[in-house]
Amino acid sequence: MIGPGGAGGRTSLRRPGFNRNPPCGDVMRENRTRFILLGMLELGPSHGYGLRQRIDESVGQFWQESWGQLYPTLRSLLSEGLIEEVEPGEEGTDMPRGRQSRVYCITDAGRAALAEWLAGDATPSVKRDxxxxxxxxxxxxxxxxxxxxxxxxxxxxxxxxxxxxxxxxxxxxxxxxxxxxxxxxxxxxxxxxxxxxxxxxxxxxxxxxxxxxxx
CATH class of the missing domain: 1.10.287 (Helix Hairpins)
Known part of the structure; x- marks a missing residue:
């Protein structure tokens, strides 16, 4: 991993092609949040808190999500037609009728967007330990x-x-x-x-x- 460097015997830890200016963390996180939410809604309709529970109990074990991004991203997905609202208590939802929280389900366009993302290349993780x-x-x-x-x-x-x-x-x-x-x-x-x-x-x-x- 570490070996003799150039002039003066310096040791170089820099990898070839290392990007000193990786994409902004907030942008990268928001992009992934979109697809996490689409994937969770593919399992069935849910409200925001229910989605958070699904994430915590599954991908939350290896992907730390920013909860401040959850509701803004839901609004963005809704405006793009990738998800839509359904009535609480409808078949397949996890909230009884009469509760005030909004319940969302994935649309065909949302499934297509999720499939398109899955067909792409994964971004290498940034290791910080x-x-x-x-x-x-x-x-x-x-x-x-x-x-x-x-x-x-x-x-x-x-x-x-x-x-x-x-x-x-x-x-x-x-x-x-x-x-x-x-x-x-x-x-x-x-x-x-x-x-x-x-x-x-x-x-x-x-x-x-x-x-x-x-x-």
Whole structure:
């Protein structure tokens, strides 16, 4: 990953083609929010709070959404004809009749927009991990502080893994949405493998702090 640099023996960490000016985070987030909402409404009509719950319980495990974007994006989708309002209590909605919240459903144009997005290329994720930054520069600091941070990360990841495993059990037991369960299971499997790898890394890093790791 890191090797001798050019003149003066400097080390270069810059990757070829690295973009110093990536797209604005708010713009990127809003674009993805559109398709997350369309995908959730493809499961069935819902109101704003119901959509937030759906996101929290599914893609929220690997995609942190900005809730401030939810209602403005719903209004945008509505004005573009990609979703439409339906009466609460209609068949397929998750809110009883008489409640005041607006209930939305996806339109044919919305399904086409979702399919068009899925046919495109995924944007590579921007990796930002403060724990790895602290580990990289650990020789400048106190080993006890690094240990505290690694142990805290390990505890959080253990909880996250328990949630993923609970999701996997729910997917395996589900008798609905049979046409998409395999892909939901594959998404959860990705999360499981990442979390298990992080736990293994934590164990190895703690062993190194204890003087038992290989150099």
């Amino acid at each position: 403060e724990l790895l930054l602290r580990t990289f520069f650990a020789h400048n600091g106190d080993p006890a502080s690094l240990r505290r941070n690694i142990e805290a990360s390990r505890d959080r990841v253990r909880l996250a893994l328990a949630r993923v495993e609970a999701s996997q059990r729910m997917i395996a037991a589900s008798e609905t949405y049979l046409d998409r369960l395999d892909w939901w299971a594959m998404t959860a499997r990705h999360g499981e493998l990442q979390l298990r790898a992080h736990l293994q890394w934590c164990d190895e890093a703690l062993a190194l702090l204890d003087g038992g790791g290989e150099r």
